[in-house]
Amino acid sequence: MVKNRKAVFLLIVLVLAVLVPTTGHAQSVAVQKRHAIRQYMVQHQINGIVLVNGHDHQPLVISNRTDQKDSQKVSANQLFPIASLQKLVTGLAIMSLVNHHQIKLQTPLSDYYSDIPYANQITVQHLMIHHSGLRDLKNQPARTLKGENARLKFGLTSFQSTGDFSWKYSDADFIMLAAIIRHASHRSYHHYVMQYVMKPAHVKKFKSATKNHVRIIPLNKNVSEDTLLQQMSANFGAGDYLMTPQDYWRLVMTDVLENPRLVHQLLRVQTTPGEESYFGGVYVNNPIIHANGNYGPYNCCMWANVHDKQMLLFFANNISYHDLRNVGGDLFNIYFGYPYVKGTNQP
Numbered sequence: 001m002v003k004n005r006k007a008v009f010l011l012i013v014l015v016l017a018v019l020v021p022t023t024g025h026a027q028s029v030a031v032q033k034r035h036a037i038r039q040y041m042v043q044h045q046i047n048g049i050v051l052v053n054g055h056d057h058q059p060l061v062i063s064n065r066t067d068q069k070d071s072q073k074v075s076a077n078q079l080f081p082i083a084s085l086q087k088l089v090t091g092l093a094i095m096s097l098v099n100h101h102q103i104k105l106q107t108p109l110s111d112y113y114s115d116i117p118y119a120n121q122i123t124v125q126h127l128m129i130h131h132s133g134l135r136d137l138k139n140q141p142a143r144t145l146k147g148e149n150a151r152l153k154f155g156l157t158s159f160q161s162t163g164d165f166s167w168k169y170s171d172a173d174f175i176m177l178a179a180i181i182r183h184a185s186h187r188s189y190h191h192y193v194m195q196y197v198m199k200p201a202h203v204k205k206f207k208s209a210t211k212n213h214v215r216i217i218p219l220n221k222n223v224s225e226d227t228l229l230q231q232m233s234a235n236f237g238a239g240d241y242l243m244t245p246q247d248y249w250r251l252v253m254t255d256v257l258e259n260p261r262l263v264h265q266l267l268r269v270q271t272t273p274g275e276e277s278y279f280g281g282v283y284v285n286n287p288i289i290h291a292n293g294n295y296g297p298y299n300c301c302m303w304a305n306v307h308d309k310q311m312l313l314f315f316a317n318n319i320s321y322h323d324l325r326n327v328g329g330d331l332f333n334i335y336f337g338y339p340y341v342k343g344t345n346q347p
Helices: 002-043 083-099 124-128 148-155 171-185 189-201 225-233 245-257 260-267 321-336
Strands: 048-053 059-064 134-136 159-161 206-208 241-243 277-279 282-285 288-295 298-305 311-316
Touching: 002 048, 002 059, 002 321, 048 245, 059 245, 083 124, 083 171, 083 189, 083 241, 083 245, 083 260, 083 282, 083 288, 083 298, 124 171, 134 171, 148 171, 148 225, 171 189, 189 206, 189 245, 225 288, 241 245, 245 260, 245 298, 245 311, 260 282, 288 321, 298 321, 311 321
Parallel strands: none
Antiparallel strands: 048 059, 048 311, 134 159, 206 241, 277 282, 282 288, 288 298, 298 311
16 A cells, blocks of 8 residues: 555656646746737737736736827726627527527528518528628718617618629628527517627626717727717627627637537538638637727727637727738737638648
C-alpha cells in the first residue's frame, strides 16, 4: 500500500511538473495577446472596446478611449447599436421556431405573403442564406418609425423580388424573417425573442431603438440622435435594436457556442470546401463564425471558434465600415494567432 501511494505521489509530481509550466505559458500568451490588442487600439486611435475570453469563458474587457468625455466612452455594460449583429438574434429566433416544429426551413414565403413575386419559390432557408432574390432598395423613412407595425409596413416596401436566387446580402431577408416570426408565433417579434432567445442566455438589455435608449449610447458628435434613429427604424429585425457588448457575449456563448445542436446546424451549411457560407446571421467558415455591424461611425464585429469557444467581440464609435473590415481581420490575427482566410481556417 505504501509503495502504491509513493508511486501515485510521484506520478502526480511528474504531471504537475509538465502542466504548471504549460499553464503558466498559456496565461503568459493570453496576457501578451491582450496587451497587443490594447496597443493596436492605441496605435489606430480607436475609441472602443474588445471582449475576449477570460476565466471559464467569461469576457475580459480591453478598452481604449480617444476622447476624455465620458459621454463618448464605449462601455461593456452600455447599450450600443448592434446593426447587422442583430441578424443572428433573428436567425436564432427562426431556429427556435424550427426546432419547436412551428415552421420548417422549407416553408415557402407564400404561406405568409403570397402577393410577393416569386414568393412560392422563396423558402425560409433562402432567406437565412441570402439566396432569396430579394434586393434592398435602400429607401429611408421620412421620419423615425415607431413600433413593430410601422417598421414592418415600411420594410415590406423597401425591397424588390427579382427571381434571381444567387447569393446577395440583403437586409430585406431578415426583415421578412422577423415578419415570419410574428406570423408563426402569433406574438410580437420582441416578445418571442425575449422569451426564446434572450431568456436562456439571461439577457435583459435588448432594447428597441427609441429616443430614450439612443440618448444613453456612447455619443458621436457627427451623428445626431434623429439620424441614427431614422436609419435604425428602417431595418426591422435586421438592425433596429440595441444591446450591451456584455449581453451580446452572453447571447453568443450560451445560445450558440454552448448549444451543440445549433453548432451542428451551422457547420452543416458549409457544404462546399473552400467557400465561406452564410446562415442565420453569421458567416460560417469551420470552425470560425463571424459577423459585422455598421451604422456610420458605429461599428462592431464578432469572431468565434465553435470548437474551443474562443471569442472576440469588438465595438467602436469612431471608425468607418471600411476600417472595420481591416480592424476585424487584424484583431482576429492577433487573438487567434493566424490570418483569417475565407474557405479554410487551419493555421
